[in-house]
Amino acid sequence: MPAVETKYFGSLSYAEDSVFHFPHGVPGFEQEKAFVLIESPEKAPLVFLQSMTRASLCFVAFPILVVDQSYQLAIAPEDLDELGLDTGRQPALGAEVMVLALISLHDQIPPSANLMAPVVLNLQSRRGLQAIRRDTRYSHQHTLAPEAAGEKTC
Amino acid sequence: MLVLRRRAGESVLIGDEIEVELLAISHQGAKIGIRAPKETVVLRKELKITQDQNTRAASGPSAQDLEQAIQKLRPNSRTDPPAR
Numbered sequence A: 001m002p003a004v005e006t007k008y009f010g011s012l013s014y015a016e017d018s019v020f021h022f023p024h025g026v027p028g029f030e031q032e033k034a035f036v037l038i039e040s041p042e043k044a045p046l047v048f049l050q051s052m053t054r055a056s057l058c059f060v061a062f063p064i065l066v067v068d069q070s071y072q073l074a075i076a077p078e079d080l081d082e083l084g085l086d087t088g089r090q091p092a093l094g095a096e097v098m099v100l101a102l103i104s105l106h107d108q109i110p111p112s113a114n115l116m117a118p119v120v121l122n123l124q125s126r127r128g129l130q131a132i133r134r135d136t137r138y139s140h141q142h143t144l145a146p147e148a149a150g151e152k153t154c
Numbered sequence B: 001m002l003v004l005r006r007r008a009g010e011s012v013l014i015g016d017e018i019e020v021e022l023l024a025i026s027h028q029g030a031k032i033g034i035r036a037p038k039e040t041v042v043l044r045k046e047l048k049i050t051q052d053q054n055t056r057a058a059s060g061p062s063a064q065d066l067e068q069a070i071q072k073l074r075p076n077s078r079t080d081p082p083a084r
Helices: A077-083 A146-151 B045-058 B066-071
Strands: A003-005 A011-013 A019-021 A034-038 A047-051 A058-063 A097-104 A119-122 A127-130 B011-014 B018-026 B029-035
Touching (some): A077 A119, A077 A127
Parallel strands (some): A019 A127
Antiparallel strands (some): A058 A097
């Protein structure tokens, strides 16, 4: 298996089907076109999006339902099109797409999740993008309560 | 915040070089056109927010500090093994 230099796991072997292509990168990191999804059992339900080209860039994320189990997707038609998905409906979580909330973890401030702009991974085409919501229903800095985040591992 | 009422086809000038024109209004929203010098950065605000938030997320814990940082997301004492 090929290996990638990672921020948190040293040199890591990965399966080809855990690599996702981001044709436009993500906002602020437009040059990063490929990320490998790392799911480590000891760190579950946390997952990691490691840049394939920059070892120092690794996003820490939660599957969106871990943060909010009643989260409602609202991916814009343009983004669905970009992902190669049916633009007439929202995709099925888990079956067609994996949706991740990027986490900010810093010493001085409470951890937060970006529910306004989740990362959407098309599980079939292995394409990904960060889908910024057009509505204002969810915060880009949703504070994570420690109890809540830990309890929803099932 | 300065609030102005404009009809489709009408414009607002900001300084000498920036013009914001309300092109059309529909039930989906207002379509606006912006004329500004090349060096002026024009961004949808939510894109800028996402850039900033991504930059913050990317400057998370170092490899050494990861475990400690993750603890902040977990309950202090865990008696049961995590459910499968």
